[in-house]
Amino acid sequence: MTRRSHVGGMRLLVRSVAADVSISVLVAVLTLVLACAAGLVPRALDTLRADEVRYAADSLSAPQRDVTSATSLPTGAALPEFSELGDTLASTRRQAAPALRALLGDPHTVMRSEFVPADPPARLTDPPGQLQVEFAADPDYRDHIKLRSGKLPKAWTVPSEAADAQSYVLDLSKDAPVDFVLSEATARTMHLQVGDVLTVSNDGLTLRVRVSGLFDPVDASGDYWANTPTVTVANHYDNGDDINRYTGTGFVDPATVRALEAVHLGIGITMWFPVAAAAVTPQRAEGIVDGIRALAAAQIKLPDSVGYQLRSPVSSELDDALTASLARIGTAESLLALLASGPLGVVIAVFALGVRAVVDRRSAAYTLAAARGASGRQLRAAAALEGLATGLPAAVLGAVAAALLLPAGGGAAAWLAPLAAGLVPAALFALLGAHRGFRTTRGDLSALGRGRGRLIVEAVVVGLAVVAALLLVRRGPIAQAGLDPLLALTPLLLALAVSVLVLRLLPVVLRVAHTAARRSRGLIGFLGSARAVRDPALGVSAALAVVVGVCVAVFSSGVLATIDAGTQHAALSELGADVVATGAVFDAPARSAVARTSGVTHVAAIGPADATSLGVPNGQSDGITALLADTDALHAVRQAVPGGLGRRVDGEIPVVISHDLVQAHPIGSDGHLGVVDVRIVGEAPNDSRLGPDGSWVLADAAFAKELASTGFQPDRLLITTNSVTDATAAAAAVKKAQPAAVVRDAASVVTAAHAAPANGGLLTGTLAAAAAGALLAAIAVFAGSAAASASRNRTVAMLRTMGLAPRGALGLVAWELVPIVCAATAVGAALGLALPRLVTATTDLTPFTGGTGPVAVHTDWGRAGLIVLGFLAVTGVATLVAVLLARRADPARTVKMGAE
Numbered sequence: 001m002t003r004r005s006h007v008g009g010m011r012l013l014v015r016s017v018a019a020d021v022s023i024s025v026l027v028a029v030l031t032l033v034l035a036c037a038a039g040l041v042p043r044a045l046d047t048l049r050a051d052e053v054r055y056a057a058d059s060l061s062a063p064q065r066d067v068t069s070a071t072s073l074p075t076g077a078a079l080p081e082f083s084e085l086g087d088t089l090a091s092t093r094r095q096a097a098p099a100l101r102a103l104l105g106d107p108h109t110v111m112r113s114e115f116v117p118a119d120p121p122a123r124l125t126d127p128p129g130q131l132q133v134e135f136a137a138d139p140d141y142r143d144h145i146k147l148r149s150g151k152l153p154k155a156w157t158v159p160s161e162a163a164d165a166q167s168y169v170l171d172l173s174k175d176a177p178v179d180f181v182l183s184e185a186t187a188r189t190m191h192l193q194v195g196d197v198l199t200v201s202n203d204g205l206t207l208r209v210r211v212s213g214l215f216d217p218v219d220a221s222g223d224y225w226a227n228t229p230t231v232t233v234a235n236h237y238d239n240g241d242d243i244n245r246y247t248g249t250g251f252v253d254p255a256t257v258r259a260l261e262a263v264h265l266g267i268g269i270t271m272w273f274p275v276a277a278a279a280v281t282p283q284r285a286e287g288i289v290d291g292i293r294a295l296a297a298a299q300i301k302l303p304d305s306v307g308y309q310l311r312s313p314v315s316s317e318l319d320d321a322l323t324a325s326l327a328r329i330g331t332a333e334s335l336l337a338l339l340a341s342g343p344l345g346v347v348i349a350v351f352a353l354g355v356r357a358v359v360d361r362r363s364a365a366y367t368l369a370a371a372r373g374a375s376g377r378q379l380r381a382a383a384a385l386e387g388l389a390t391g392l393p394a395a396v397l398g399a400v401a402a403a404l405l406l407p408a409g410g411g412a413a414a415w416l417a418p419l420a421a422g423l424v425p426a427a428l429f430a431l432l433g434a435h436r437g438f439r440t441t442r443g444d445l446s447a448l449g450r451g452r453g454r455l456i457v458e459a460v461v462v463g464l465a466v467v468a469a470l471l472l473v474r475r476g477p478i479a480q481a482g483l484d485p486l487l488a489l490t491p492l493l494l495a496l497a498v499s500v501l502v503l504r505l506l507p508v509v510l511r512v513a514h515t516a517a518r519r520s521r522g523l524i525g526f527l528g529s530a531r532a533v534r535d536p537a538l539g540v541s542a543a544l545a546v547v548v549g550v551c552v553a554v555f556s557s558g559v560l561a562t563i564d565a566g567t568q569h570a571a572l573s574e575l576g577a578d579v580v581a582t583g584a585v586f587d588a589p590a591r592s593a594v595a596r597t598s599g600v601t602h603v604a605a606i607g608p609a610d611a612t613s614l615g616v617p618n619g620q621s622d623g624i625t626a627l628l629a630d631t632d633a634l635h636a637v638r639q640a641v642p643g644g645l646g647r648r649v650d651g652e653i654p655v656v657i658s659h660d661l662v663q664a665h666p667i668g669s670d671g672h673l674g675v676v677d678v679r680i681v682g683e684a685p686n687d688s689r690l691g692p693d694g695s696w697v698l699a700d701a702a703f704a705k706e707l708a709s710t711g712f713q714p715d716r717l718l719i720t721t722n723s724v725t726d727a728t729a730a731a732a733a734v735k736k737a738q739p740a741a742v743v744r745d746a747a748s749v750v751t752a753a754h755a756a757p758a759n760g761g762l763l764t765g766t767l768a769a770a771a772a773g774a775l776l777a778a779i780a781v782f783a784g785s786a787a788a789s790a791s792r793n794r795t796v797a798m799l800r801t802m803g804l805a806p807r808g809a810l811g812l813v814a815w816e817l818v819p820i821v822c823a824a825t826a827v828g829a830a831l832g833l834a835l836p837r838l839v840t841a842t843t844d845l846t847p848f849t850g851g852t853g854p855v856a857v858h859t860d861w862g863r864a865g866l867i868v869l870g871f872l873a874v875t876g877v878a879t880l881v882a883v884l885l886a887r888r889a890d891p892a893r894t895v896k897m898g899a900e
Contacts, residue, residue, distance in 0.1 A: 024386070027355060027425055028394045030779070034347055035398025035418035037772075039410070041340075042417065043402065044761070046409030049282035049329055051757035056325035057277035057318065062226035064317040067104065067292060068272040069300045071312035079261045080269075082139045082254060084303040085109050089271060092300055099287025100295070105274035110228060111137045111257045114266040115247055116202040118209070121192070128191050129244030133200060133209065135180055135265075136231055136249050137257035144224050145181070145251070150194035150213025153179030155255040158262045170205050170263055177208035178260070180250035184214045189234035190246045205263060211250070223274040271300070275318060282329075285322050292319040327847035328758035334843055335559065335762060337488040339769035342548040345492045346776045348424070349544050355387075355428040380430045387426030395422025458500045465490070465497035472842045487842060491835055495551055498827045499543040506823050545780030546824035546875065547831065549773030553867045554832025556766035558859055562836055563762075563848050565858035570851030571749035576689025577604070577637050577718035578727045581734045583742035586714050590737035594719060597733040599726025604634040605714035606690055609707040611674030614657070614665060614697055624661070625696045626673060628704050628712055631656075637718045638689065642682040645700040652679040653706070656698045658686045673697060676706050691716055717741075753850045762848070770867070778874045781817060821875050829868050833859060 057065060073079060089107035096104065113135040120127040138144075142152070156178045177197055187193060196211045217225050217232055225232055234248040252260070261267045280288065292314075299311035399418035468490040475486075572578070586594075586605055595603045609626035635643025645654045655678045657665060662683050665671060669680050678699070686694035704712035717734065721727045724747045731743045753759065836857045839845075845855040 024390050027351070028390045030351060031391045031394035031422055031425055032398045035395040035421040036401045038417035038421045039399045039402025039414050040406055042413040043406040043408070043410035045333065047406060048332065048757060048761040052325050052329050053280050053282050053285050053322060054277065055757050056321040057280040060317055060321055062223045065275045065277065066223065066227065066272045067275060067295065067314060067316045068270070069312040069314045070268065070270045071310065072266065072268040077310065079258055079267055080303040082109060085271065088300065088303060093273065096295060097287050097291030099284040100291025102284065103275050103279045103288060105276065107271060107273050108224060108227070109138065109269065109271045112268050112270065113260050116200040116265070118198040118200045121196040121198060124191060129246055131190060131198070132245065132247045133198065134230070134247065134249040135252045135260060136228070137252050137254045139254045141251045144218050145215035146218055148184055148214050148216055150181070153181055153212045153251065153253045153256070155253040156259055158259045172263070173199060173206045173208055177210040178252060178256060179210050179212035180252045181213040181215055182211055182248060182250040183232045184216055185232060186234040186248040187211065187214050189236065190248050203264070205265070207263070227272055269312065271312070285326055289319045289322050292316050324847060328756055331843060331845065331847050332758040332762045334484050334487060336765040337484070338491055338839070339552060339556065339765060341488040341492045342495055342552050343769060343772045343776060346545045346548045346780070350776055350780050351424055351428055355425065384426045384430040387429030391422040391425035395419055461493065461500055462497045465493035468493050469838065472838060475842065491551070494831060495548045496544060498831055499547050499824065502543055502547070502820070502823050502827055506820060542780040543820060543824050546777045546821055547828040549777030550825050550828030550868065550871050551832040551835065552773040553770040553871060554829050554864050555835045556770045557863045557867055558833060558836035558857070559839065560763065560766055561858045561860040561863070562840065562855060563845060566845060566849035566851060566855040567750050567753050568746065570849045571746040573851060574749060575744055575746055578721045579719040579730045579743065579745045581717040581741045581743045582715065584715065584738040584740045586717050586738055591717070593737045594717065594730060594733045597730050599722045600719060600730050601722060602633060602636040602720045604629060604637040604718040606634070606716040607712050607714035609699065610709055611707065614661065615672050623695065625692045626707065627690055627696055627698045628701045628708060629698060631698070631700045637720050641684045641688050641698070646702040649679045649681060652677045653699055653703050654679050654681040656682045656684055658694050658696045659683050660686050660694045673699065673707065759848055774871055774874045777871065778877065781821065781875050825868060825871060829864070833864065
């Protein structure tokens with residue numbers, strides 16, 4: 001007599017779970033990865049925002065970043081007191097926007113005289129050149145200097161006879177000199193020392209000044225000296241005509257500046273608020289931009305002065321830098337959301353595959369538990385508990401791992417998102433676990449799912465994808481970049497739509513292959529194609545995973561290639577050539593030395609002409625900039641600028657004008673450049689990078705003797721090279737030939753653009769999305785194969801009892817997986833190549849490229865091909881694992897437990 005078992009339905013289910021945990025471990029690993037990613041994303045985005053705005057602030061020098069106001073007093077206006085200006089600046093800071101007010105340090109005010117020529121002291125028998133001095137006053141200047149020798153300056157007052165004088169001709173050379181202190185570096189350059197007396201002369205003023213002391217800056221690299229650089233070092237100007245000119249600035253006593261203004265020395269006022277880069281945060285960025293622009297619009301109202309209502313303009317480059325930074329952040333978030341939407345949808349699909357595989361493994365246990373009295377609610381509860389037991393511990397570990405990898409930022413979302421990910425398995429187990437496995441059926445008889453329900457769902461998916469794409473294209477780029485739900489969801493909808501099409505069209509192809517296989521003698525081809533048609537191992541979830549995985553990888557490659565190409569184009573457009581040199585006169589030997597440098601293909605030199613107006617017979621004229629160049633060489637560098645201007649046209653000098661001048665000076669008309677007759681023969685874009693951005697006239701250097709009193713003296717070189725390495729060599733050649741030159745090359749501009757943290761974040765995000773897509777596709781292939789293993793193992797087991805060799809299982813698995821993987825890969829690659837065009841039509845990428853015009857799509861076909869091959873290799877490994885597992889199945893046990 002058989003003994004009755006006392007094991008209840010729920011205990012039987014628990015035993016079944018404990019006995020088969022392999023797929024549950026896979027679900028737990030997926031949950032761990034998803035939870036870790038969910039915890040990392042908000043932390044990474046917070047870090048990206050903070051790094052980006054900090055980069056925007058740090059990339060500016062202190063004078064560029066600080067909020068500065070500078071003005072010169074008009075004739076007749078009285079000079080305000082330092083105390084009055086201090087009160088004005090304090091009031092300005094109190095009224096500033098809160099976000100900006102938090103950044104503004106204690107204000108500084110410096111008053112400066114104009115530069116005046118100075119006779120060198122009598123002891124200098126061989127002066128270094130022409131000397132010019134400027135006097136600065138600051139009530140707090142003593143806090144910023146260390147006196148090395150001599151004494152601090154005494155206050156100087158205007159002699160009574162000069163104060164009463166109405167004439168601007170003042171000879172104060174017999175009165176007490178004005179004391180001022182110089183930096184040791186300035187004194188050394190100008191050959192001055194303590195006690196030297198100089199005589200300054202300017203517009204009828206004759207005045208003696210004395211070097212009372214020498215100092216060093218307290219913090220030479222600090223904000224104060226960055227805003228007053230002329231006080232620490234003298235400037236030396238060498239005009240190439242054997243006349244050296246030296247300019248230096250010294251501090252006078254703060255009370256002296258009013259006396260200098262009284263003797264008709266022009267005084268200017270510079271005020272600034274130091275801005276600490278460390279205080280610039282993403283939360284304050286928009287408020288800072290609005291605050292600076294509001295302050296610039298209002299200006300600083302100076303104290304009333306003899307009835308004058310003076311306002312001093314306010315400037316800072318921080319608002320533009322932060323605006324560009326916020327645009328990069330918004331575009332990066334938009335693209336990263338687009339990249340993440342596909343893998344996120346696939347994660348849910350892969351989860352469903354994994355849970356389905358677990359549930360299929362539990363089918364016998366569910367059936368027995370139901371037979372022993374377990375209700376549907378109990379089965380759902382048991383399945384949900386297994387999901388919680390699988391997901392929550394993994395989610396906690398994922399959240400902790402994310403916190404260890406990126407400790408800062410993220411807020412509450414960094415902890416809540418991983419825990420939400422831990423609930424996904426429980427929800428899927430409860431959804432799928434209550435009505436599977438109650439009876440064994442032939443799944444292949446209804447595998448194609450020809451019901452109306454599936455058709456309706458597929459039509460809705462395709463319709464939504466088409467509508468979303470059309471809405472994106474019609475809408476165009478949005479004004480403010482950022483998280484765009486429509487842009488983020490459209491790629492996922494498109495991927496779903498093409499997955500549906502693949503699953504609809506692939507069976508047609510497979511039926512043709514099956515018909516051909518029926519005529520052959522091979523069993524594997526016939527049986528494999530039949531199973532691929534009737535009982536496909538990979539459904540919508542796995543197909544979606546493969547499509548999205550390939551799509552995201554190829555799309556990532558396309559986005560990076562497009563941004564790289566756009567950045568290169570923007571750099572060349574900004575500079576005008578691979579290498580640009582300015583800031584010096586490049587004579588013929590210097591130009592020849594650069595042209596002989598290995599790798600240099602063309603050198604175009606541009607210099608000024610004398611004329612400042614362009615006249616035509618009807619009397620119209622414009623203020624213009626006249627330029628000279630070897631136009632043939634310039635045309636080789638800048639195709640938009642016409643060449644061949646070295647010969648006269650009907651006795652007149654041919655010239656090319658910028659586009660903005662064409663309306664007043666039509667092509668073909670005669671005119672005169674200065675006093676020389678010219679013929680206007682062509683036009684070129686305003687922004688041709690010849691120097692000015694418009695209102696220019698270009699003539700050939702062959703006519704330099706007629707158009708320039710000094711001849712052709714180019715001060716700008718445009719250089720093209722064969723490669724980045726050659727550009728570096730060309731830049732070095734320019735510096736060697738003319739050390740004073742300022743050299744910029746396109747490669748450096750590109751490097752600077754790529755240095756922005758948002759660019760690095762986008763690169764990291766695209767690579768992570770591509771890797772996640774490949775991993776998810778491999779998991780989907782494996783999970784789909786595992787879910788179909790029961791049916792496949794029964795077929796393989798029965799065939800092996802009939803004599804099928806073990807390697808025959810390879811062919812059956814290949815028929816199940818290879819066609820759909822290859823079709824999904826091809827469709828995903830095509831979608832990945834098309835998506836960059838959708839993105840460029842709806843998203844402004846110029847914050848990354850640095851350009852101003854639309855960014856053209858660029859495809860790196862070699863990289864895209866390698867991605868597809870690598871993807872097939874990854875899914876091939878997953879297929880091989882599925883084959884090995886299929887070959888391990890015990891034929892006798894499989895036939896006994898699952899024969900239909």
